[in-house]
Amino acid sequence: xxxxxxxxxxxxxxxxxxxxxxxxxxxxxxxxxxxxxxxxxxxxxxxxxxxxxxxxxxxxxxxxxxxxxxxxxxxxxxxxxxxxxxxxxxxxxxxxxxxxxxxxxxxxxxxxxxxxxxxxxxxxxxxxxxxxxxxxxxxxxxxxxxxxxxxxxxxxxxxxxxxxxxxxxxxxxxxxxxxxxxxxxxxxxxxxxxxxxxxxxxxxxxxxxxxxxxxxxxxxxxxxxxxxxxxxxxxxxxxxxxxxxxxxxxxxxxxxxxxxxxxxxxxxxxxxxxxxxxxxxxxxxxxxxxxxxxxxxxxxxxxxxxxxxxxxxxxxxxxxxxxxxxxxxxxxxxxxxxxxxxxxxxxxxxxxxxxxxxxxxxxxxxxxxxxxxxxxxxxxxxxxxxxxxxxxxxxxxxxxxxxxxxxxxxxxxxxxxxxxxxxxxxxxxxxxxxxxxxx
Amino acid sequence: xxxxxxxxxxxxxxxxxxxxxxxxxxxxxxxxxxxxxxxxxxxxxxxxxxxxxxxxxxxxxxxxxxxxxxxxxxxxxxxxxxxxxxxxxxxxxxxxxxxxxxxxxxxxxxxxxxxxxxxxxxxxxxxxxxxxxxxxxxxxxxxxxxxxxxxxxxxxxxxxxxxxxxxxxxxxxxxxxxxxxxxxxxxxxxxxxxxxxxxxxxxxxxxxxxxxxxxxxxxxxxxxxxxxxxxxxxxxxxxxxxxxxxxxxxxxxxxxxxxxxxxxxxxxxxxxxxxxxxxxxxxxxxxxxxxxxxxxxxxxxxxxxxxxxxxxxxxxxxxxxxxxxxxxxxxxxxxxxxxxxxxxxxxxxxxxxxxxxxxxxxxxxxxxxxxxxxxxxxxxxxxxxxxxxxxxxxxxxxxxxxxxxxxxxxxxxxxxxxxxxxxxxxxx
Numbered sequence: 001x002x003x004x005x006x007x008x009x010x011x012x013x014x015x016x017x018x019x020x021x022x023x024x025x026x027x028x029x030x031x032x033x034x035x036x037x038x039x040x041x042x043x044x045x046x047x048x049x050x051x052x053x054x055x056x057x058x059x060x061x062x063x064x065x066x067x068x069x070x071x072x073x074x075x076x077x078x079x080x081x082x083x084x085x086x087x088x089x090x091x092x093x094x095x096x097x098x099x100x101x102x103x104x105x106x107x108x109x110x111x112x113x114x115x116x117x118x119x120x121x122x123x124x125x126x127x128x129x130x131x132x133x134x135x136x137x138x139x140x141x142x143x144x145x146x147x148x149x150x151x152x153x154x155x156x157x158x159x160x161x162x163x164x165x166x167x168x169x170x171x172x173x174x175x176x177x178x179x180x181x182x183x184x185x186x187x188x189x190x191x192x193x194x195x196x197x198x199x200x201x202x203x204x205x206x207x208x209x210x211x212x213x214x215x216x217x218x219x220x221x222x223x224x225x226x227x228x229x230x231x232x233x234x235x236x237x238x239x240x241x242x243x244x245x246x247x248x249x250x251x252x253x254x255x256x257x258x259x260x261x262x263x264x265x266x267x268x269x270x271x272x273x274x275x276x277x278x279x280x281x282x283x284x285x286x287x288x289x290x291x292x293x294x295x296x297x298x299x300x301x302x303x304x305x306x307x308x309x310x311x312x313x314x315x316x317x318x319x320x321x322x323x324x325x326x327x328x329x330x331x332x333x334x335x336x337x338x339x340x341x342x343x344x345x346x347x348x349x350x351x352x353x354x355x356x357x358x359x360x361x362x363x364x365x366x367x368x369x370x371x372x373x374x375x376x377x378x379x380x381x382x383x384x385x386x387x388x389x390x391x392x393x394x395x396x397x398x399x400x401x402x403x404x405x406x407x408x409x410x411x412x413x414x415x416x417x418x419x420x421x422x423x424x425x426x427x428x429x430x431x432x433x434x435x436x437x438x439x
Numbered sequence: 440x441x442x443x444x445x446x447x448x449x450x451x452x453x454x455x456x457x458x459x460x461x462x463x464x465x466x467x468x469x470x471x472x473x474x475x476x477x478x479x480x481x482x483x484x485x486x487x488x489x490x491x492x493x494x495x496x497x498x499x500x501x502x503x504x505x506x507x508x509x510x511x512x513x514x515x516x517x518x519x520x521x522x523x524x525x526x527x528x529x530x531x532x533x534x535x536x537x538x539x540x541x542x543x544x545x546x547x548x549x550x551x552x553x554x555x556x557x558x559x560x561x562x563x564x565x566x567x568x569x570x571x572x573x574x575x576x577x578x579x580x581x582x583x584x585x586x587x588x589x590x591x592x593x594x595x596x597x598x599x600x601x602x603x604x605x606x607x608x609x610x611x612x613x614x615x616x617x618x619x620x621x622x623x624x625x626x627x628x629x630x631x632x633x634x635x636x637x638x639x640x641x642x643x644x645x646x647x648x649x650x651x652x653x654x655x656x657x658x659x660x661x662x663x664x665x666x667x668x669x670x671x672x673x674x675x676x677x678x679x680x681x682x683x684x685x686x687x688x689x690x691x692x693x694x695x696x697x698x699x700x701x702x703x704x705x706x707x708x709x710x711x712x713x714x715x716x717x718x719x720x721x722x723x724x725x726x727x728x729x730x731x732x733x734x735x736x737x738x739x740x741x742x743x744x745x746x747x748x749x750x751x752x753x754x755x756x757x758x759x760x761x762x763x764x765x766x767x768x769x770x771x772x773x774x775x776x777x778x779x780x781x782x783x784x785x786x787x788x789x790x791x792x793x794x795x796x797x798x799x800x801x802x803x804x805x806x807x808x809x810x811x812x813x814x815x816x817x818x819x820x821x822x823x824x825x826x827x828x829x830x831x832x833x834x835x836x837x838x839x840x841x842x843x844x845x846x847x848x849x850x851x852x853x854x855x856x857x858x859x860x861x862x863x864x865x866x867x
Contacts, residue, residue, distance in 0.1 A: 014540075036462035039802040085735065087725040091791035094798030097725070113801035114794075139738055146741040149697040150759045153592050211805070255694055257586025292505035301501065301576045307583045328583055358509035365512025365536050372464045374805055427694070 002026075004223075006215070011392045013399060016371035018381060018391060019215040025226035026202035030381035030391070031218050032210035034374060040116040040211040041378040044123050045107040047206075047386050048199035050177040051318065052104075054239075057198055057232035066195060067186040068172070069144070069179015072101040074192050076140050078108070082131040086122070095119040103173055104317050105386050106199075111375070116213055117221060124207075124225040130196045132189040141184055148178050155254045159424040162250045163262040163324070166420030169246050170239035173320045202229040208382035211374035238319045243268065249333075249421045258307070259425035261332035263325040263339060266418040270321065272388040279314050280363075280397050281409035282323055286312040287359040288351050288406075289342055290325065296342045305335050323414065332423050340416035347411050356403045367395045442804060444814065444825075449659045452672045453642040458810045459651050466548050466648040467534040467807040468555060468655075471815055472640040473675050476527040476609040482581070482616025483624055483632035485520045488529045489577045490569045490629065492518050495557040499570065507554070511547055512536045516554055523819065524750025525609035525678045529640070531558075534807070537649055548652065556662050562633065568626030569633075578621060585615050592699055592856065593742075597757055600701035600854035601748075603689050605680055610751055641672040643815065647807035675819045679752040680705055680851075687852040692859060699856040700765055701757040702772060708847035710840070711749055711820055712832045717844045718747050720792035721779050722756055727792075728775040728784065733758065739768045749820065754848060762858055769853070779845040782838060789838060796833050800826040 004024045010017045021029040048071050056063045079086045079099065090097040095112035097119075108127050110119045151157045164174040178184070209218055245266055270278050290296050290312045300306045310327035329335050371377045371391075384391040442460035449455050474484075498504040508514045514535035521528045535551045563570040589595050598613075605611040615621075642663075646655055682705045708714060722729045722745030733743040743758035760768050778784060803813045803826045817823055824832065 036460070037805050039805045091724070091726040091795065094794035096795070096799070111802070113798050142738040143734065143741055146697065146759060150741055153695045153697055155590050256590050257588065258583045293502050293509055295502065298500060298502040302572060304579055307580045328587065358506055362509035362513035368536065368540055369464060
């Protein structure tokens with residue numbers, strides 16, 4: 001068994017601190033003790049999300065394939081103990097508890113201002129004690145079926161996933177996090193146990209806690225409740241993803257006001273620190289080219305092509321990386337042309353140095369506050385660990401970033417030809433009512 | 440130094456609230472402008488306030504304004520238009536990194552105050568109205584906001600239920616106005632609305648930062664001296680919505696996969712703290728009667744929860760549901776309300792609801808916005824309790840008080856969004 005080690009890390013830029021504990025059980029724990037704050041937020045997360053549908057451990061000879069949506073299903077079911085619902089346990093401490101599943105992680109969390117140690121005991125206990133039966137799985141299929149129907153009625157969700165389907169041939173990032181009503185019908189209690197024992201291994205998890213808490217107290221609870229795990233040397237596999245898009249455009253129909261669009265540009269995926277650095281370079285480049293201070297944004301507004309919902313973002317993870325422009329427009333095709341022309345021109349001329357300084361300063365202002373609030377601190381530490389970087393790397397990258405770095409990313413990593421446009425509009429706004437895809 | 444809260448009067452009708460808490464690294468200034476919701480003026484006020492924040496005389500475009508904010512380490516100046524009961528409310532927020540964290544020693548707060556003054560008193564004006572270019576951009580934004588109401592089906596269903604509940608009352612109307620209202624405006628009419636708003640609205644100003652800033656009160660006194668304010672503004676007040684003689688049910692057909700149902704209950708019971716505790720055990724928490732019975736035991740829907748509109752004394756319960764389960768869910772929601780009315784709930788549930796509220800109260804003050812939300816909501820209910828005092832009030836609420844509060848609720852109306860078919864919307 002390994003020994004527990006403990007390190008205090010201080011940001012040379014902001015002076016913020018956290019404690020990292022590499023626990024003997026295999027779990028990595030981050031604690032940020034925040035003086036003057038009343039609340040505590042704790043996140044206990046597994047590196048397991050909707051994209052992890054094919055995997056194997058040191059004990060398996062072949063890769064195991066599981067139904068789409070099973071990570072999310074497992075998250076729902078873990079909230080039920082053998083004898084009670086987990087919410088009824090938290091009810092006694094007053095904590096507000098929740099959980100969520102994303103593409104690459106499942107997180108269980110609570111926030112509270114009193115009794116954080118009792119709530120932490122509940123969190124560590126229930127996540128380590130699964131209880132699934134055929135009956136409880138069948139009941140959950142009904143509830144999650146309702147959730148799937150609800151998200152299908154969300155035009156923002158549909159336009160986003162239609163974009164991902166237009167960008168990715170085979171990477172499971174294109175799959176809805178909750179799966180489909182058909183795929184969740186294949187889930188059994190046995191499959192849930194298999195996924196649980198594979199991914200909810202402490203070597204594949206992190207505990208992040210911030211606010212009104214003490215590292216010593218957290219460690220004492222961890223020592224008492226964490227069950228040491230064998231490192232299963234988990235391997236994930238993803239189908240090969242070609243660097244091309246599936247379709248140039250997808251139109252879908254739903255009751256909406258103005259048509260909504262997502263324009264996605266596919267880039268090469270990266271991992272760890274390189275992924276974070278590329279993400280920040282892409283972010284700064286897109287802010288310079290398309291945020292509210294840019295000539296592009298002003299001209300799109302003045303020409304009535306977009307409204308104030310227009311924005312850009314970076315969406316990246318294990319095996320995927322894309323830049324997204326989204327908003328509302330009656331003429332998303334022209335918006336696409338303008339964006340792609342702006343990118344091409346900037347690739348030739350380089351980005352404006354003054355705008356670069358301003359955007360970098362603005363980004364610094366935001367990131368300097370990341371450890372200043374309880375929830376953002378807890379989330380920053382969790383996300384950094386699951387993404388294979390350190391919590392203060394983001395601030396370090398933005399501090400050291402040069403205009404040349406960003407121009408290099410823009411020229412070498414972004415190709416407007418690798419783009420897809422997804423639009424959701426009212427059926428009355430077009431003649432057809434079935435989703436259309438233009439290859 | 441520990442946190443403290445104090446108030447000062449800027450003018451007879453403008454009040455300043457200072458909340459100092461040394462743990463914060465930002466300075467936040469929030470102005471709450473309130474006036475009775477007048478459907479003839481809502482669109483003009485909504486458009487006018489949005490125009491104040493995207494350009495000024497000094498920064499005459501969205502791009503110029505945005506670049507200035509970027510240079511101030513991503514400072515924020517924004518406005519939200521909302522509705523509280525029969526009042527239209529504009530929340531103007533200015534926030535930025537505090538001076539000690541500036542890399543080059545800039546006086547960020549000084550610049551932020553200057554931006555506040557520019558936004559409120561140096562609008563981007565030409566020919567006696569707002570700049571036409573900016574006016575056209577913000578008009579489109581407002582029209583698209585009105586049209587986009589339908590995008591979020593849950594929010595749309597709740598708003599439709601509110602329209603059904605508040606027929607004939609100011610709260611029936613949207614805080615943005617209608618398309619027709621917006622299209623009837625001009626840059627000049629909108630500019631006049633801006634001037635009228637600054638003259639007539641009740642104004643509460645909040646500052647949250649790590650240190651007291653003696654320059655703010657004189658600054659606010661100076662800038663508001665530029666306005667010929669009316670001698671009396673209409674203070675915010677609750678306006679309970681009258682109960683219909685018979686519950687009204689309105690069904691709207693829509694091309695959706697999941698039906699929505701929103702039920703509205705009204706009350707003449709006025710003790711907010713008792714109602715809030717009752718609602719926590721009835722519909723708010725994940726251990727509430729609705730969550731445990733409607734969702735968990737009967738698996739009828741993914742969500743089923745309630746929220747209380749204090750200013751209209753109306754409780755909204757909404758759920759997303761299969762068409763075939765609508766009646767079953769409705770019956771169960773009514774059954775659970777009846778259970779609270781009869782006291783058919785455990786002491787444990789009551790205590791857990793109380794612990795949950797008190798826990799949340801103890802967390803107020805961990806963000807600037809939580810401080811402001813708390814003190815503003817206390818002010819609008821005519822109270823001035825601290826979170827600790829409110830916690831003590833909740834401790835004194837008894838089972839009998841909960842039952843009495845629950846018994847005062849009556850079903851007023853139900854809005855149902857049904858999957859597929861013809862439309863029968865509640866139009867303004």
